[in-house]
Amino acid sequence: MDTAVGRSGRDRRPGGTDVARLAGVSQKTVSRVFNDEPNVSAETRDRVLAAAQRLGYRPNGAARALLTGRHHRLGVVSLGTSHFGPSSLLVALEREARGSNYALSIANSFEEDPSGLAEAVDNLLAQGVDAVILSEPVDDGGDPLSVDVPVLALGAAPVVHAPIVLSVHAAEGGxxxxxxxxxxxxxxxxxxxxxxxxxxxxxxxxxxxxxxxxxxxxxxxxxxxxxxxxxxxxxxxxxxxxxxxxxxxxxxxxxxxxxxxxxxxxxxxxxxxxxxxxxxxxxxxxxxxxxxxxxxxxxxDNAELARVGLTYLIDFLNSPDSPPAPPPEHEHRxxxxxxxxxxxxxxxxxxxx
CATH class of the missing domain: 3.40.50.2300 (Response regulator)
Structure with a gap:
């Protein structure tokens, strides 16, 4: 693997400038590729990604958030349980996210904890996330949930106060x-x-x-x-x-x-x-x-629910000034x-x- 070498002669972590040099593009183009911005040709995008893979480059998430105002990270509140529904949906969300430009942070709430849902959301917001996904929540009997980023509810969910609440529901509601x-x-x-x-x-x-x-x-x-x-x-x-x-x-x-x-x-x-x-x-x-x-x-079909839900949420995050599309329906069989x-x-x- 190619490595970048600092002034001390020791190997250092490769940066965006190293990727730009190897790909033969500007550093701005590298940023556009990793921020998934438009106006980059498919050929150039492939060349930048190939150079990044060759160097072992990973974009600095904190730096990118400072520049763009976005963390490219989604928070998932899941119920801490081994039951099939919640656990299989969580695995499906993790697998589906790998094909996107977003990472996942996961916080578990617990059925026996009356404040678990609110605490899990607070934990995610402290980490810096662009949106929160509610997966299989339980009613903790508390006040409505307050979140200062968009929220996606997969199925039925508690009352949420947020800039926007998106939802994916079963076809014909139940x-x-x-x-x-x-x-x-x-x-x-x-x-x-x-x-x-x-x-x-x-x-x-x-x-x-x-x-x-x-x-x-x-x-x-x-x-x-x-x-x-x-x-x-x-x-x-x-x-x-x-x-x-x-x-x-x-x-x-x-x-x-x-x-x-x-x-x-x-x-x-x-x-x-x-x-x-x-x-x-x-x-x-x-x-x-x-x-x-x-x-x-x-x-x-939790794999399909994860795909539909993440696509819906990411489409909104990429065009936040446009009205969100109508809620998609998730078919049960x-x-x-x-x-x-x-x-x-x-x-x-x-x-x-």
Missing amino acids: AAAAAATGHLLGLGHRTVHHIAGPHRWWAARERRQHWQDTLTAAGRDVPEAIEGDWTASRGYEIGARLARDPGVTAIFAANDEMAIGAIHALHEAGRSVPGDVSVVGFDDIPLAAHVWPPLTTVSS LVIRNSTARPSTAEEENTRA
């Missing part, structure tokens, strides 16, 4: 939970029981609300939702309770782990899935296709497998009655 519930009703089940996520989670509230709205719109009874904690063990406990009620023939769980736990309990109680009870989950975790029976679920079926003949007769 179509995913509605589709899961509607699928079970369409098979002929009289109603659908719900194993809900923790009420402090905005995503859990949204799924519960659209399950309830779908039943109400169809003129069906709305059973009492039973709150879980996203874990298979809690799903098992709730499943054992529901298994004792012969009127339960369809269950929509707010995530796959609780759905899998419920299926375990139903089997142990002698109630077959889907012969006696149909079960639908949410997330489409890798294991969902390989449990028995394979689980019908909602695929949220119902994946139908073998854990759902028409109800038994007796239940169909009750439904017709």
Whole structure:
């Protein structure tokens, strides 16, 4: 690798002038390339990037921020948990950001910490970020969040006061939970029981609300939702309770782990899935296709959500004086497998009655 040599004769970190010299361009052109400014030809951009790679050059973020007023860094508030939804979305955001001109700073909030969300945002702002992304937030019961940079909310989120709040939402606002519930009703089940996520989670509230709205719109009874904690063990406990009620023939769980736990309990109680009870989950975790029976679920495709969200945010940051584009929609997809079926003949007769 080529190195830059200082007056002392020791190797030093290569700078923009070294890149400019090797690429045969001005230092201003190097700055334009790394600030992703227009009016640089593709050939020149490629030559500068190749020279930078050869020298091992990394732009000085602090210096660039002083010159441009931008840090080219995005802050992500994620929930500190190993649950599939938040962790897979965080990985997807990190992977997607590598193809952009932005780095990510990540601060975790924690479900048991009532001030975790505000503290995580403050931590990111102290580091210097151009915008904040809210990923799977929970309701900390505090005052509305105040942020002095643009905010992107991925899905449902708390009230935020910011220069601008962008959002990416599910198509038709909750179509995913509605589709899961509607699928079970369409098979002929009289109603659908719900194993809900923790009420402090905005995503859990949204799924519960659209399950309830779908039943109400169809003129069906709305059973009492039973709150879980996203874990298979809690799903098992709730499943054992529901298994004792012969009127339960369809269950929509707010995530796959609780759905899998419920299926375990139903089997142990002698109630077959889907012969006696149909079960639908949410997330489409890798294991969902390989449990028995394979689980019908909602695929949220977090890789696509990360791509759509980051593109939307960065487009706005690159043209802040232009009105933001309409909020993009993130499509969920119902994946139908073998854990759902028409109800038994007796239940169909009750439904017709």
